[in-house]
Amino acid sequence: MRHNLKYFSAVAIAATFCISASAQTAQDAVRPPAILPLNGEPAPKLIAYPALAEPLARGVVIVQFRTENFRVMPVFGKQAVDISPRIGHLHVTTDDVRGTWAHTSEDPIIVVGLTPGPHKLRLELADPSHKILATEVVAVTVPDLRVSKPHEH
Template sequence: MDPPLPTAVAQGLFLSQYRVENVRILQAFGPGALTVSPRVGHLHITVDDLPWTWADASDNNTVDIGGFPPGEHKVKIDLVDANHEVLNGQSVTHTFTVPPMPAKTGMGQVHMHK
């Protein structure tokens, strides 16, 4: 997994590319999928140690998350099997800081006239 792109982080976005070997990322879940060959799995993604995680089985080789406010953040990505168990310690955590957003300019004040 690559570190997030700095230009994206500056805009409150987490964009990171990944590559897996010997595992196909598929929407195949449960004990029956554990016997599929080649092995199948998906990603579990957790943001800022929140108590919930989401699964990504899209196999587009990129994790894209938007809307991070300024400050320090953490994204944990686990490669898991069809039974949601982490494969051979395949977990990465990226910590990054979104800088303060510059004040918006160019609009000025709006005046209404009758």
């Protein structure tokens, strides 16, 4: 009798497991996949904001930005191009001069040492293989800090 009880308990547990497994499969068939194919994702967007006024008055350019449908991180290589959601980095160029650098975090972009006057920062959203997906240009004017200010009393 005890032997039969153990047998029936094992059968009941197995049947419960099979029912649960089939229920999960049926439920998963209705849900969207956790990872979407890239061709099903909306296009990535880059939104850049004007340089912060207070640091700019001291000659420091700080540009904040955000992305949509894209995460900025230090990942490179062709194998990472098909990862979903999309990942990559920014290419940052100052004044169309040769010498672009890769910005690999969602921290603000900080540039110091620019000469007084107007400048352009070109921000390019790049996938891990450096293919450009979106571009924004931020215009800034660095003040001449050597100009003496009136002495205040």
